[in-house]
Amino acid sequence: MTNDDNPAAKPPFSYPVKVGNISANPVTVKVAADDRERKGLAEVWQVLEVKSLKAEVYLSRWKKDGVRVKGQVEAELVQACVVTLEPVESRIDEQFDQIFVPEGSKLARVIAKDAAEMVLDPDGPDLPEEFAGDAIDIGEAVAEFAALAIDPYPRKSGVEFDDHIESSADSKNDRPNPFAALKDWKKD
Template sequence: MKPDEISAYSHPVKVSTLSASLTNLRLEADAQALEALARQWNVTEVRSLKADLQIARWKKDGVRVKGRVMADLVQECVVTLEPVESHIDEPVEATYVPDGSKLARALTVETAEMVVDPDGPDAPDIFVGDTIDIGQTVAEHAAMAIDPYPKKAGAAFPGHIESTEKDDKRPNPFAALKDWKKD
């Protein structure tokens, strides 16, 4: 999300109040946030957004968040435009570092080369001040799990025939010459 965009769901947490031991946090979006998320995600309806998280200090001045995000939403079928209900249940794992930390400086140096493992953990998010927005992280993880092409069970394009392997083969340009006889 761009820094100038406002998240439809927010739950600020003061970093200075966190301890090194795990803190359990259960979040649930209210009706107003659910409506704003539906608009932001461009879906028909968001019925629920919940998260069960564990938050703890990480290294010297960072924060680590782990848990699960669950959401129930309604989208339009890409074939019939009928409502399709979806359930999301995704793991959440995020790390935050303050903007003045060594890790934050390493991430913002433009001349440095960075090697990223696509299967490895994400790079830490940078926060300014003493507050992180856990709600925004929850909403982002849920948004990434939304099916971009929801299809109702049994929905099909009428009159549309899927191509077969035979249809996908390129025709031989010399096939017409095989029956041509020499005179």
């Protein structure tokens, strides 16, 4: 869970939780983004506005050193319609489940019989995410799961691409055929 553009930059929505405070019994954490954090998320997600972002997260130990983060994220966004560019409101309501392990943990490695091939099950669980130090940023994890649920092509209801026609087979193009010059060539 790192920002690839600038590792020193703080994510717009952050809520660090000390791993040492997490026990085998699940702990419930409720997080919500404030105005400043929602503006930062809107910039990162390239949407017009993030009206709300909240999550209820359950944290528990996983195996010896890992932490299981499970919860529900809810968000309300305003995006630009891909047809008219008018504002379109959308709602996100997603469940998530992620395992975090300390950096360098053997639990994060995929054990394969052949070192040259890695087999991943697309329907199976995700690989554990590594964290550095003694804390996991729950806010950043919630923001990532919300970002994955954003509709990449929002469209206002009832709006279609009716006015734009690429080309039709029966219409004549004014451009010359690039292969027309080759029609008189014959191979000897």
